[in-house]
Amino acid sequence: MLDPSLLGRLSFTHAEPSKAPLPPGRHRLGLADDRDAVLFVPEGVSEATAVPLFVMFHGAGGFPEKVLPFIEAHAQQHRFLVLAPHSTYPTWDLVIGGNGPDLERLHQALTEVTSRYRVDRRHLAFGGFSDGASYALSIGVTNGDIASHVIALSGGFFSVFVQEGTPQIFIAHGLADEQLSIATSGRANAAKLKAAGYEVQYVEFNGPHAIQPPIVDLAVEFFLKQGQ
Numbered sequence: 550m551l552d553p554s555l556l557g558r559l560s561f562t563h564a565e566p567s568k569a570p571l572p573p574g575r576h577r578l579g580l581a582d583d584r585d586a587v588l589f590v591p592e593g594v595s596e597a598t599a600v601p602l603f604v605m606f607h608g609a610g611g612f613p614e615k616v617l618p619f620i621e622a623h624a625q626q627h628r629f630l631v632l633a634p635h636s637t638y639p640t641w642d643l644v645i646g647g648n649g650p651d652l653e654r655l656h657q658a659l660t661e662v663t664s665r666y667r668v669d670r671r672h673l674a675f676g677g678f679s680d681g682a683s684y685a686l687s688i689g690v691t692n693g694d695i696a697s698h699v700i701a702l703s704g705g706f707f708s709v710f711v712q713e714g715t716p717q718i719f720i721a722h723g724l725a726d727e728q729l730s731i732a733t734s735g736r737a738n739a740a741k742l743k744a745a746g747y748e749v750q751y752v753e754f755n756g757p758h759a760i761q762p763p764i765v766d767l768a769v770e771f772f773l774k775q776g777q
Contacts, residue, residue: 556710557648557691561656563670564663570596571665575617578661584635586658587613591625594666601629601672602662603772604655604696606681609640616678619760623769630666634658641684643708652688659695674772675716676700678760679729683707686738689716690747700768703758705729707738718742718749719771721764723756 554560573592577585594600603624607616613633624631634655636642642649662668675696677685682704689699690707693714700719701707703726720742722735729735731753739751750771754764 553711554652555648557643557652557688557708558711558713559652559656559659559688559692559695561659561695563668564660566596566663566665566667568665570594575614578658580654580657580661581635584612584637586632586634586654587617588658588662589617589621589624589631589633591621591628591630593628594630595628596667599667599669601627601674601773602632602666602668603629603674603676603769604632604634604659604685606634606641606675606677606684607636608677608679608681609644611678611681616681616760619762619765620769623765627769627773629672629773630662630668632658632662640680643684643687644680651684655688671697672772674698674700676702676768676772677704678702679704679758686718686720689718690742698772700772701738702760702764702768703729703735704738705734707742712745715747717771718747719752719768720749721752721754721761721768723754723758723761725756726758728758 637650642651675685675689682701686707689696693716
């Protein structure tokens with residue numbers, strides 16, 4: 550029998566919170582000596598209510614601290630957690646050649662977070678930039694029974710063998726993207742997902758291959774929209 554993880558399926562289920570919550574700020578989760586995942590905890594998170602969780606995957610050659618500054622202020626304002634994994638290799642394993650240790654580490658990171666916080670399952674996003682966006686799209690659509698939202702900022706592609714659930718999808722891409730053609734990436738990805746029946750919010754912006762704060766504003770608004 551084929552291992553579902555080879556197809557990108559997470560075996561993760563929400564843990565029952567049993568550990569103490571962490572103080573406000575950034576925290577390494579202790580999953581690895583090097584290239585560890587980082588959790589940002591805003592001030593004012595209540596243990597009595599479920600808290601939204603935004604998982605943010607960095608781009609190729611990146612690291613958690615490179616993407617966290619773009620979203621931490623939003624997390625503080627709206628009181629949601631941000632989990633920033635670190636790829637095992639210079640970029641995500643799926644981009645290199647197939648699902649492997651990054652999926653396992655994501656499973657471990659989600660388990661660690663939900664052992665400390667009651668996460669709002671209606672607001673659990675897989676998001677990312679560039680290669681991280683490709684990873685978020687691929688893993689998010691494959692695990693749409695876990696991710697309620699998928700947010701792809703200037704992603705290149707998605708690779709899906711199994712579709713589960715119906716996550717809400719946000720895709721943004723720059724008209725002047727010098728690394729990933731908007732025609733063959735952003736527009737093509739949005740069209741394929743819409744044709745597959747997903748609800749997709751697609752945004753084009755005047756800019757290069759970079760995280761744009763105004764687009765992050767739209768993505769966070771999309772993520773936190775009431776009634777989803």
